[in-house]
Amino acid sequence: MPLGFEVLRLDRVGKRYPMGDVIVDALVDASFTLSEGEAVAILGPSGSGKSTLMHLLGFLDSPSSGEIFFENRPVASLNESQRARVRAEKIGFVFQAFNLLPRLSVRANVALPLAYHGSPPDDAEDRVDRALDLVGMTNRAHHKPGELSGGQRQRVAIARALVNEPRILLADEPTGNLDTKTAAAILDLFKELNRLGRTIVVVTHSPEIAAHFRRQLHVRDGLVTEGGFA
Amino acid sequence: MRRLFSGVVNGFAEIWGHKLRSLLTISCVMLGVASMVLTTGFMEGFFKGWEVSLQEQGGIEKISTTAQGVKERQAPLAAVSPGLTRADARAIAALVPQAAVVSPEIEATRPRLVRGGKSFEGRRGARVLGVTNAILEINRYEVASGRAFSDLDLHDDAEVIIIGSKIRDRLFALGEEPLGAFIDFNDRPFRVIGLLQHYERLWGTYNTLDWKNEIAFVPVTTMATKVQRSDRLSYLNFKAADITRLRETVDAASNVLAQQHRGIIDFNVRTNEEQLASFASTKASFVIGGSAIAGVSLLVSGIGIMNLMLASINERVREIGIRKAVGATPFNIFSQFVAEAVTLSLLGGAAGVAVAVALIKVLSATLPPGSTPLLSPSAFVVGFIFSVSAGVLAGIYPAIQAAKLDPIEALRYE
Numbered sequence: 001m002p003l004g005f006e007v008l009r010l011d012r013v014g015k016r017y018p019m020g021d022v023i024v025d026a027l028v029d030a031s032f033t034l035s036e037g038e039a040v041a042i043l044g045p046s047g048s049g050k051s052t053l054m055h056l057l058g059f060l061d062s063p064s065s066g067e068i069f070f071e072n073r074p075v076a077s078l079n080e081s082q083r084a085r086v087r088a089e090k091i092g093f094v095f096q097a098f099n100l101l102p103r104l105s106v107r108a109n110v111a112l113p114l115a116y117h118g119s120p121p122d123d124a125e126d127r128v129d130r131a132l133d134l135v136g137m138t139n140r141a142h143h144k145p146g147e148l149s150g151g152q153r154q155r156v157a158i159a160r161a162l163v164n165e166p167r168i169l170l171a172d173e174p175t176g177n178l179d180t181k182t183a184a185a186i187l188d189l190f191k192e193l194n195r196l197g198r199t200i201v202v203v204t205h206s207p208e209i210a211a212h213f214r215r216q217l218h219v220r221d222g223l224v225t226e227g228g229f230a
Numbered sequence: 231m232r233r234l235f236s237g238v239v240n241g242f243a244e245i246w247g248h249k250l251r252s253l254l255t256i257s258c259v260m261l262g263v264a265s266m267v268l269t270t271g272f273m274e275g276f277f278k279g280w281e282v283s284l285q286e287q288g289g290i291e292k293i294s295t296t297a298q299g300v301k302e303r304q305a306p307l308a309a310v311s312p313g314l315t316r317a318d319a320r321a322i323a324a325l326v327p328q329a330a331v332v333s334p335e336i337e338a339t340r341p342r343l344v345r346g347g348k349s350f351e352g353r354r355g356a357r358v359l360g361v362t363n364a365i366l367e368i369n370r371y372e373v374a375s376g377r378a379f380s381d382l383d384l385h386d387d388a389e390v391i392i393i394g395s396k397i398r399d400r401l402f403a404l405g406e407e408p409l410g411a412f413i414d415f416n417d418r419p420f421r422v423i424g425l426l427q428h429y430e431r432l433w434g435t436y437n438t439l440d441w442k443n444e445i446a447f448v449p450v451t452t453m454a455t456k457v458q459r460s461d462r463l464s465y466l467n468f469k470a471a472d473i474t475r476l477r478e479t480v481d482a483a484s485n486v487l488a489q490q491h492r493g494i495i496d497f498n499v500r501t502n503e504e505q506l507a508s509f510a511s512t513k514a515s516f517v518i519g520g521s522a523i524a525g526v527s528l529l530v531s532g533i534g535i536m537n538l539m540l541a542s543i544n545e546r547v548r549e550i551g552i553r554k555a556v557g558a559t560p561f562n563i564f565s566q567f568v569a570e571a572v573t574l575s576l577l578g579g580a581a582g583v584a585v586a587v588a589l590i591k592v593l594s595a596t597l598p599p600g601s602t603p604l605l606s607p608s609a610f611v612v613g614f615i616f617s618v619s620a621g622v623l624a625g626i627y628p629a630i631q632a633a634k635l636d637p638i639e640a641l642r643y644e
Binding site: 055058060061080081084085087088089091093095099100101103104112113115116117160161164 | 243244548551552553554556559561562638
């Protein structure tokens with residue numbers, strides 16, 4: 001598949017923070033570009049800095065040095081509310097712990113990002129339906145997350161991440177809490193989404209999972225290296 | 231609008247999720263609002279009662295003149311003045327066009343009303359006034375049966391009397407016809423020609439208008455010549471023709487009286503305005519007292535709500551992180567929590583108003599009419615404003631705390 005336009009670009013991005021008396025370099029001079037339609041695995045052992053990288057990619061955190069560009073615009077030029085708005089409209093998050101709101105129904109959980117959309121789309125209801133359909137959870141729409149299995153919850157979380165039709169889908173250990181069989185199904189879902197053109201970044205500590213993705217970025221001790229294209 | 235709605239829906243879900251805790255907080259607000267609405271209701275009932283009693287005394291257009299001691303520097307000359315007499319009433323009627331109705335009144339010093347062994351006298355007894363028909367208009371009396379005085383009655387110093395309902399009750403047996411009967415007033419027989427209407431406005435079991443029932447009228451001429459044997463007036467009341475020119479009327483009357491009394495100021499011209507002013511200051515202190523109660527209840531409800539919100543935010547750190555991750559701005563989070571606090575306090579407010587209305591209904595049914603609190607629209611407005619402001623004020627601080635949470639920390643929070 002031909003690669004499209006640049007979505008995210010990191011230019012010598014570093015992140016350091018104090019931990020007790022020492023200053024930890026969680027990320028050092030990371031430079032890479034993510035393009036439209038890519039499927040990328042960020043692979044590294046725990047504590048390697050991959051979660052920090054994930055947070056930076058989703059504007060949940062700001063770099064200590066260097067610059068991040070989203071759609072060619074420097075993220076540093078946006079204030080907190082503007083970054084939240086971009087997150088609501090163009091970035092989808094999937095977490096290891098699913099992070100669904102337990103009191104809301106599946107449907108309401110999926111619809112959540114639409115509430116924070118700058119101009120709520122007219123077809124909001126349709127979008128929720130489409131997202132639920134895409135992950136195969138239409139028949140569970142009125143259940144509460146507590147009534148679902150882990151794999152089903154992650155599907156709901158993915159639907160939530162997709163409901164705004166984001167430019168990029170960021171997944172942090174999405175299969176970490178799932179058994180092997182369910183994990184494989186979720187990975188298949190990601191591959192299917194990518195085949196449909198969605199840009200996907202998956203953070204994982206498992207080389208096996210990373211192997212499912214065309215491009216791999218290795219993170220070790222805060223250093224990011226290109227792991228080559230599969 | 232849609233966001234506000236979803237905030238309220240969310241608020242309901244949260245309130246439902248913590249039933250007991252929310253119920254306790256709602257009761258705080260409920261008690262506060264209920265006490266507010268009741269206090270307002272009682273105050274309005276009281277003020278209304280006062281207004282009625284002012285009306286029954288002649289309203290604010292009534293101007294009353296009484297005799298009073300002269301100032302020290304005029305004391306040696308005091309005897310020069312003829313005092314307050316019927317001549318003054320005639321002078322005011324003739325010379326003060328701003329005065330509409332003039333009522334000269336002479337009160338019997340020791341009235342004794344006796345009929346067939348039954349008597350009405352003593353300190354807590356009846357008052358008997360020598361009057362003209364003007365008093366009926368000025369002091370708002372209505373002759374319910376019989377008639378008022380005729381010109382002939384006044385001209386002939388007729389021994390006729392108009393009596394209030396309490397005097398009738400005391401001197402006449404049930405079913406006995408008072409009209410045409412004779413009553414001994416200070417040992418002189420007077421024929422009953424009229425009965426006054428019965429006046430009643432209860433404050434508890436006490437009739438605040440009873441003084442209007444314990445009164446009897448005889449012609450002022452009769453009182454002057456046959457009973458008091460003096461032309462001195464106890465009161466000289468008149469009415470301002472134009473209420474907007476009250477001050478002017480008082481001044482004109484004072485001038486005429488000063489002239490009549492040869493410059494001796496042995497009279498005092500008063501208006502109900504002063505009473506109105508003292509009422510206003512009473513009202514102000516009531517309002518201040520009421521506001522203090524309101525303030526304390528507001529504080530208590532506010533503390534309750536804030537406590538609940540802080541506890542709730544502590545439990546929902548992760549939710550806040552999730553919401554921020556999917557794109558909530560700090561302001562979104564802030565408004566969500568304020569909306570929740572307001573929802574909570576509005577529920578409390580609605581419950582409070584309901585409780586107050588129920589209590590007022592019960593009180594109206596059990597207490598005699600007149601002493602019950604009034605249910606006014608302002609009470610609802612007060613209750614509504616009260617609960618919304620309690621919610622907003624108490625919600626702001628916790629909501630700011632929530633909005634400030636770092637999403638990464640919040641997502642890590644277990």
